Amino acid sequence: MALHREKILTPSFWVLLAFTVIGFYCIGLRYVMGIGAVSNLSDGFPWGIWIAYDVATGTALACGGYALAIVIYIMNGWKYHPLIRSAIVTSLFGYALAGFSVMVDLGRYWNAYSFFMPSRWQVNSVMFEVAVCVMAYNVVLAIELLPAILERFVHSKNPRFPKLKEYARKVYPKLDKILIFFIVLGITLPTMHQSSLGSMMIIAGSKLNPIWQTGFLPILFLINAMYIGYSVIIFESTLSSVVFGRPFEKEVRVIAKVVPYLTAAWLIIRFADLYHRGHLSTAFSGDYYSKMFLVETLLIAGGAYMLTWKHFRMSPRWVFVSAVMLCVGGSWYRFSVYIIGFNPAKGWEYFPSLPEFFITLGLVAFEILGYMVLVKMFPIMPNLEGHKKNA
Amino acid sequence: MMKKTRREFIKLAALSGAGIAAAPLAAEASAPIAANEEAVGMLYDATLCVGCKACVASCKNVNDMDAAPAPNDADRLWDAPEDLDYRTRNIIKLYKDGEGDFSYVKYQCMHCIKPSCVSACPVGAMQQEKGRGIVFYDKDICIGCRYCQVACPFNIPKFEWPKAFPKIVKCDLCKFTNLKDKGIPACCDVCPTKAVIFGKRDFLLAEAKKRIAENPDKYQKEIYGEFEVGGTNVIYIAGETFDNLGFRELEHDSNAAFSENIQHTIYKGFVAPVALYGFLAFVALKNRKNHHGHGHGHDAKHEDKHGSEK
Numbered sequence: 001m002a003l004h005r006e007k008i009l010t011p012s013f014w015v016l017l018a019f020t021v022i023g024f025y026c027i028g029l030r031y032v033m034g035i036g037a038v039s040n041l042s043d044g045f046p047w048g049i050w051i052a053y054d055v056a057t058g059t060a061l062a063c064g065g066y067a068l069a070i071v072i073y074i075m076n077g078w079k080y081h082p083l084i085r086s087a088i089v090t091s092l093f094g095y096a097l098a099g100f101s102v103m104v105d106l107g108r109y110w111n112a113y114s115f116f117m118p119s120r121w122q123v124n125s126v127m128f129e130v131a132v133c134v135m136a137y138n139v140v141l142a143i144e145l146l147p148a149i150l151e152r153f154v155h156s157k158n159p160r161f162p163k164l165k166e167y168a169r170k171v172y173p174k175l176d177k178i179l180i181f182f183i184v185l186g187i188t189l190p191t192m193h194q195s196s197l198g199s200m201m202i203i204a205g206s207k208l209n210p211i212w213q214t215g216f217l218p219i220l221f222l223i224n225a226m227y228i229g230y231s232v233i234i235f236e237s238t239l240s241s242v243v244f245g246r247p248f249e250k251e252v253r254v255i256a257k258v259v260p261y262l263t264a265a266w267l268i269i270r271f272a273d274l275y276h277r278g279h280l281s282t283a284f285s286g287d288y289y290s291k292m293f294l295v296e297t298l299l300i301a302g303g304a305y306m307l308t309w310k311h312f313r314m315s316p317r318w319v320f321v322s323a324v325m326l327c328v329g330g331s332w333y334r335f336s337v338y339i340i341g342f343n344p345a346k347g348w349e350y351f352p353s354l355p356e357f358f359i360t361l362g363l364v365a366f367e368i369l370g371y372m373v374l375v376k377m378f379p380i381m382p383n384l385e386g387h388k389k390n391a
Numbered sequence: 392m393m394k395k396t397r398r399e400f401i402k403l404a405a406l407s408g409a410g411i412a413a414a415p416l417a418a419e420a421s422a423p424i425a426a427n428e429e430a431v432g433m434l435y436d437a438t439l440c441v442g443c444k445a446c447v448a449s450c451k452n453v454n455d456m457d458a459a460p461a462p463n464d465a466d467r468l469w470d471a472p473e474d475l476d477y478r479t480r481n482i483i484k485l486y487k488d489g490e491g492d493f494s495y496v497k498y499q500c501m502h503c504i505k506p507s508c509v510s511a512c513p514v515g516a517m518q519q520e521k522g523r524g525i526v527f528y529d530k531d532i533c534i535g536c537r538y539c540q541v542a543c544p545f546n547i548p549k550f551e552w553p554k555a556f557p558k559i560v561k562c563d564l565c566k567f568t569n570l571k572d573k574g575i576p577a578c579c580d581v582c583p584t585k586a587v588i589f590g591k592r593d594f595l596l597a598e599a600k601k602r603i604a605e606n607p608d609k610y611q612k613e614i615y616g617e618f619e620v621g622g623t624n625v626i627y628i629a630g631e632t633f634d635n636l637g638f639r640e641l642e643h644d645s646n647a648a649f650s651e652n653i654q655h656t657i658y659k660g661f662v663a664p665v666a667l668y669g670f671l672a673f674v675a676l677k678n679r680k681n682h683h684g685h686g687h688g689h690d691a692k693h694e695d696k697h698g699s700e701k
């Protein structure tokens with residue numbers, strides 16, 4: 001019946017479970033003993049990897065669904081439709097991770113319901129915009145995924161809950177008709193909040209190193225999210241072609257073609273802005289910040305440059321390598337804006353503590369775990385008869 | 392085909408990017424921030440401060456703050472805060488250079504005219520009183536995101552890191568305590584040398600200028616807080632350079648105003664997001680029609696296959 005009925009309890013499952021357990025143990029500690037007891041966060045560095053990685057970078061890595069939706073529904077006329085589901089699932093899990101981490105990070109989490117009370121909305125706050133957009137996007141992602149879940153019930157032969165099947169049959173076609181409006185919303189919302197994730201640090205003023213502090217942060221973050229999103233799709237689909245024994249998806253090569261244009265636009269804005277503000281020399285001064293800038297720029301430019309060559313684009317291995325370079329470089333940029341380039345005042349330093357790492361690792365492991373289970377239970381992966389293999 | 396894709400893509404990028412890219416350029420033309428006539432604040436004159444720390448003790452007393460014992464004070468006999476933290480809203484520090492020159496300096500919230508912390512707070516837990524311009528905090532609304540800490544150019548808001556149910560701590564000009572009861576903040580109330588005085592900002596600024604004019608050799612020319620980040624209601628004059636006293640050189644524009652301008656340019660009347668949605672919906676619907684016109688959707692295929700299985 002189900003196309004992807006595969007073993008769930010694999011060795012990798014247990015490893016991920018172990019990390020999840022350790023992570024959740026640390027989260028427990030945080031709730032009992034306070035954030036200060038488990039983290040190296042301080043009044044100088046109030047945000048650490050929970051925000052810089054899980055939220056600011058994690059949601060960019062989760063932008064595969066967003067990036068692909070642009071290609072499929074806007075640019076190419078539904079051509080690579082089969083890829084979208086797995087991308088949406090990754091997005092959903094990535095954004096859920098962000099949501100989870102935020103609840104770990106929020107000092108007064110029990111007041112988080114403030115976001116649902118219009119009297120407390122503070123619309124000047126960039127964070128308010130990000131929070132509302134991200135919450136809305138999570139709902140949209142869930143709706144976009146609903147057809148996959150419903151299909152499972154529609155197509156079940158001996159349904160355990162016959163009522164559910166009947167219901168699913170009724171809803172499915174209706175949902176199919178209006179889904180496009182949610183898909184478009186699913187493109188608009190990330191455009192808004194990914195750019196706002198950049199705007200978030202503008203208010204930090206000169207506490208953020210001038211190499212990164214600019215009014216162009218929103219557009220830089222938006223384009224950055226797009227090329228990271230595409231790179232993640234390349235990364236994922238190359239990886240799953242190995243793990244699930246699927247053929248290398250040709251669509252990936254088309255996506256790989258778009259990336260260099262985006263990256264070029266990004267680099268042009270980046271350098272023109274540095275030049276315009278008179279900080280090109282700061283960026284190449286050779287100090288710590290400048291080195292961080294160079295690594296980030298070389299990874300991004302290098303990864304994109306490789307993709308401009310047909311020779312590299314045709315080779316799964318090299319496409320994979322450049323995707324990894326772009327993901328790492330693109331994420332590095334976000335880390336620079338949120339942590340590396342941040343210098344509140346003399347004497348403050350930050351490096352994540354072990355429990356901080358474990359909490360992030362645990363949440364990521366939990367995310368992958370959930371992804372694996374979902375993918376194996378519901379028709380998420382593109383339909384490819386004859387390519388079923390056990391992981 | 393690729394040609395068309397590229398064109399479509401550029402169109403999209405242009406539309407979604409235009410608003411965002413134009414924002415910083417448009418935002419540069421922001422109006423200067425004017426201080427409110429009713430605004431109150433403090434003037435701290437470092438040349439008058441004798442470092443008695445009566446203000447530190449009184450602030451703690453009045454506002455019910457915990458002591459911060461020194462690290463090797465096992466008996467916890469002394470309140471010896473090293474810096475501002477969740478137990479200390481204001482502190483006196485000593486600057487000394489090699490040549491025997493020294494100066495005290497007081498740190499607390501600067502009560503910015505356009506406060507970054509207020510602009511950053513997503514739920515309005517950091518607020519600025521209308522009229523008097525006092526920046527204060529409401530723990531019952533705060534979600535503890537600490538964006539106010541990231542945003543504050545003076546690193547003032549502090550967080551109760553060791554607590555399971557923490558809050559943000561900072562000077563609120565004794566809005567709910569001494570100012571309410573006696574009409575003057577506790578630190579200004581107890582200062583024996585009147586090194587820190589309370590009053591309307593206009594008055595304080597005039598007073599600062601007068602003192603500098605009368606004693607140009609004694610004072611630095613600059614009044615710290617007059618223009619920094621758009622101006623603050625707490626202002627400083629000193630004999631030492633403000634750099635030596637631990638104050639960063641800050642931009643004269645308010646980061647909060649700049650950030651809000653960019654955000655408002657992008658989201659003005661919600662036109663850009665709605666236009667983007669409309670454009671995307673138009674293209675997507677057109678594409679769907681073409682796609683369905685060919686009559687073999689992914690889902691339809693799916694349906695058929697399973698239908699025939701039964």
Ligand code: SF4
Pocket residue numbers: 500501502503506507508509526542543544545546547548561
């Ligand atoms: S000094 Fe910091 S905490 Fe005080 S009003 Fe200004 S931004 Fe807010």
Ligand code: SF4
Pocket residue numbers: 511512513514515516517528532533534535536537538539540559
């Ligand atoms: S920590 Fe509290 S006061 Fe500070 S920005 Fe967040 S919600 Fe506002």
Ligand code: SF4
Pocket residue numbers: 446449450451454480481499561562563564565576577578579
């Ligand atoms: S005004 Fe009040 S709260 Fe602020 S430093 Fe002075 S005594 Fe403390």
